[in-house]
Amino acid sequence: KEDSSLATIARRFQDSISLGKTHKFWESQPVGQFKDIGDSSLPEGPIEPPTPLSEVKQEPYNLPTQYEWTTCDMESEETCNEVYNLLKNNYVEDDENMFRFNYSQEFLRWALCPPGYYPSWHIGVRAKASQKLVAFITGVPARIRVRDEVVKMVEINFLCVHKKLRSKRLAPVMIKEVTRRVHLENIWQAAYTAGVVLPTPITTCQYWHRSLNPKKLIDVGFSRLGARMTMSRTIKLYKLPDSPATPGFRKMELRDVPAVTRLLRNYLSQFVVAPDFDENDVEHWLLPTENVVDSYLVESPETHEITDFCSFYTLPSSILGNQNYLTLKAAYSYYNVSVKTPLLQLMNDALIVAKQKDFDVFNALDVMHNESFLKELKFGPGDGQLHYYLYNYRLQHALRPSELGLVLL
Numbered sequence: 001k002e003d004s005s006l007a008t009i010a011r012r013f014q015d016s017i018s019l020g021k022t023h024k025f026w027e028s029q030p031v032g033q034f035k036d037i038g039d040s041s042l043p044e045g046p047i048e049p050p051t052p053l054s055e056v057k058q059e060p061y062n063l064p065t066q067y068e069w070t071t072c073d074m075e076s077e078e079t080c081n082e083v084y085n086l087l088k089n090n091y092v093e094d095d096e097n098m099f100r101f102n103y104s105q106e107f108l109r110w111a112l113c114p115p116g117y118y119p120s121w122h123i124g125v126r127a128k129a130s131q132k133l134v135a136f137i138t139g140v141p142a143r144i145r146v147r148d149e150v151v152k153m154v155e156i157n158f159l160c161v162h163k164k165l166r167s168k169r170l171a172p173v174m175i176k177e178v179t180r181r182v183h184l185e186n187i188w189q190a191a192y193t194a195g196v197v198l199p200t201p202i203t204t205c206q207y208w209h210r211s212l213n214p215k216k217l218i219d220v221g222f223s224r225l226g227a228r229m230t231m232s233r234t235i236k237l238y239k240l241p242d243s244p245a246t247p248g249f250r251k252m253e254l255r256d257v258p259a260v261t262r263l264l265r266n267y268l269s270q271f272v273v274a275p276d277f278d279e280n281d282v283e284h285w286l287l288p289t290e291n292v293v294d295s296y297l298v299e300s301p302e303t304h305e306i307t308d309f310c311s312f313y314t315l316p317s318s319i320l321g322n323q324n325y326l327t328l329k330a331a332y333s334y335y336n337v338s339v340k341t342p343l344l345q346l347m348n349d350a351l352i353v354a355k356q357k358d359f360d361v362f363n364a365l366d367v368m369h370n371e372s373f374l375k376e377l378k379f380g381p382g383d384g385q386l387h388y389y390l391y392n393y394r395l396q397h398a399l400r401p402s403e404l405g406l407v408l409l
């Protein structure tokens with residue numbers, strides 16, 4: 001595996017710039033530049049001031065003539081289905097093209113229609129002739145705290161260009177168009193992630209996977225049988241109890257929103273970058289939604305106080321080219337709060353309910369305090385890294401993943 005340290009990648013990126021090979025795009029954007037890494041004379045905070053709204057480009061950017069912009073109304077069954085199919089066939093795959101994310105329609109409506117969302121930030125590109133949807137990019141509003149500053153941001157996600165239109169340089173103009181529409185709403189910062197290195201990550205996270213259905217995971221090539229391991233020994237290794245161990249462990253309900261909000265706000269205050277959730281946000285993002293997000297809490301049987309919380313979201317992947325299985329059912333660790341119940345025990349209960357719900361694998365990033373349970377609960381390191389980025393906001397130095405309290409979908 002090549003040395004993938006950020007310094008090496010930065011130097012290569014710098015070299016490729018001098019050779020004129022790299023995209024001019026990212027050096028033209030207000031993002032931390034590789035050449036500025038370590039320059040402590042540059043202040044932390046916004047890189048560029050807001051533009052007066054009258055000076056923001058009023059008309060959309062130009063697309064190649066055979067394409068046109070469209071706004072995707074995600075609350076329309078038909079349009080949501082078009083977006084679903086574009087992503088199902090053209091969104092992120094693993095490096096060996098064995099899996100592709102298969103975000104469900106109900107997940108996309110949840111992820112893209114939070115309180116205060118802007119329909120105009122759900123941007124599609126259609127081929128004029130066929131009216132087919134061939135590309136997509138989204139923004140949703142979020143209040144994100146960076147150290148002591150709560151910043152109104154946009155979370156950019158679901159950038160997808162149809163496989164047949166790759167290297168037509170559509171992505172840069174889509175990024176500029178969503179930026180323009182966000183500027184029109186007087187928002188000047190963004191948060192986004194990518195599996196690739198761009199200028200410049202605020203942190204780089206590692207994925208970890210906990211097998212729940214090891215036989216299927218080995219059959220489909222997601223994991224391999226360990227050396228000197230048999231299949232039956234492997235199934236036994238990952239076996240879990242039939243029910244959670246923590247007394248008072250139960251599903252979250254609407255009546256729990258105020259208590260969960262207090263618990264979560266308190267817990268997230270320890271991280272350098274984290275969402276600034278209010279009760280409306282908690283009701284949308286954390287109340288259980290079938291096939292989308294599951295959340296549990298610990299209510300003390302004695303005092304009825306809510307002391308702990310855990311949650312995970314449902315993101316299946318299509319399995320490309322396997323005769324026996326079509327879909328990998330994956331749960332992704334979301335927000336977890338451990339105050340009275342040890343995080344290790346809380347997350348083991350999360351694994352137990354995920355197994356009960358027939359998930360094949362439970363994924364987690366090494367963000368927040370996740371490092372403390374990953375190895376002990378038999379998570380294995382994944383091959384994918386997830387780089388986190390802020391747009392138009394400089395941090396003087398990259399964060400450790402444990403300083404990050406933000407999970408994007």
Ligand SMILES: CNCCCN(C)c1ncc(F)c(N2CC(C(=O)NCc3cnc4ccccn34)C2)n1
Binds near residue numbers: 408
């Ligand atoms: C903000 N959005 C984050 C959602 C996940 N995003 C986009 C992502 N970006 C880079 C990755 F490395 C990654 N990984 C999940 C881990 C994993 O499960 N790897 C095997 C696998 C199974 N299915 C798929 C589908 C696509 C890629 C890998 N896959 C690695 N996830």
